[in-house]
Amino acid sequence: MEQHASVGFIMNKAVKKVQDYGVLVMFSHTIFSLSFALISMLLASGGLPDLNVMFWIFVAFIGARTGANAINRVIDAEIDAKNPRTATRQIPQGLMKKKEVIIFSILCFLVMLIGAAMLNPLCLLLSPIALVLMVIYPYMKRYTWLCHVVLGITSASAPVGAWIAVTGTISWLPLFMGAANTAWVAGFDIIYGSQDYDFDRKNGLKSIPTKFGVKYGLYIAALFHAATIFFLVVVGLLSTQLGTIYYVGVSIIAVLFIVEHWIVSPTNLANVKIASYGINQIVSIVFLVFGTIAALL
Known part of the structure; x- marks a missing residue:
């Protein structure tokens, strides 16, 4: 009986630890880059790629x-504790x-490098650039708006890497596609960052809202999302x-962007999380x- 209880206790701890890591790395937000990566992969291969290639892209x-999300939490731990x-x-x-x-992050990055190595030489050659970007991003708000x-x-x-993974070029x-992904993420990250305007200014952190004010920050976010639609049309x-x-989908996205910016204003930031995350998941x-x-x- 005691043995069963101890096994159950260990299992519960293991499940709790997995859940904690899922929350830590915001696993539910994977969709933000995964969609661009998958569409890029399909376009690069002219349909479904070889299953082996698809597997290693996913890995x-x-x-x-x-x-990237785990190391972000480590680097921002002191800032997070204050906010x-x-x-x-x-x-x-x-x-x-x-x-x-940190150990978990290193293991994840090793998995990334193994995946890149299994795809093609160009993926492996360029993977350190992606790795550097993932590590330096959390520091950027300390130095630049x-x-x-970034x-x-x-x-x-993700989308650029997926294309290279399939074609080697x-x-x-x-x-x-990467430009669209960049403008989209930058736009909703500005909206998300607007809720931390007072905290960021007090602690010397830099962002577009702290540089230009929340009002103009939201305008700039809207420009980024207009650029996203432009880049998607070019794709x-x-x-x-x-x-x-495809263009029907892009049109729906344009409408969602309008709704996103309509429900947030400098005097009403109550819907920031819905606008920046909820709508953008859709x-x-x-x-x-x-x-x-x-x-x-």
């Missing part, structure tokens, strides 16, 4: 994305130690696979569904 993506909005995260609460999260753009560029490694189409024009269905799903159908038909 590299999960390793990179998970490691009432983030003080409940795992490291500030003491639920996880920095050392264990362009931190949102985050966008880091996210854009680079071209204009994945670069414009459609460059691709021979994408047609009417944006990502719409892009994934319509882009996949268009690419495979």
Whole structure:
């Protein structure tokens, strides 16, 4: 009986630890880059790629994305502890130690490198660039208000990397896909950062809202999202696979952007989380569904 109880206790602890890591790396937010990576992969291969290639792309993506979010939590631990909005995260609460999260991040990055090595030489050669971006991004808000753009560029490694994984080359189409990913992420990250305006200014952290004010920061976010639509249209024009269905999806995304910016204002930031994360999760799903159908038909 005691043996069963001890096994159950160990299992419960293991499940709790997995859940803690899932929250730590915001696993539910994987969709933000995954949709762009998958559509890029489908366009690069002219349909479904070889299963072996698809598997290693997925391995590299999960390793990179998970490691990046984990190391972000380590680097920002002191800042998170000061901010009432983030003080409940795992490291500030003491639920996880920095050392264990660093080890976890290193293991994830090794998985990414193994995935890149299994794909092709160019993927492996360029993977350190993506790795550097993932590690330096959390520091950017300490030095430049362009931190949102750096985050966008880091996210854009996914669609560009997926294209290289399939073709072993680079071209204009994945670069414009990456530009769309960059502008999209930068835009909603500005909206998200608006809620920390007072905290960031008090603690010397830099962002577009702290540089230009929340009002103009939201305008700049809207410009980034307008640029996202432009880049997505260019992707459609460059691709021979994408047609009417794809543009229907892009149109829906444009409407979602309008709603996103309509529900947030400098005097009403209550819907920031819905605008920056909730609506953009829908944006990502719409892009994934319509882009996949268009690419495979």
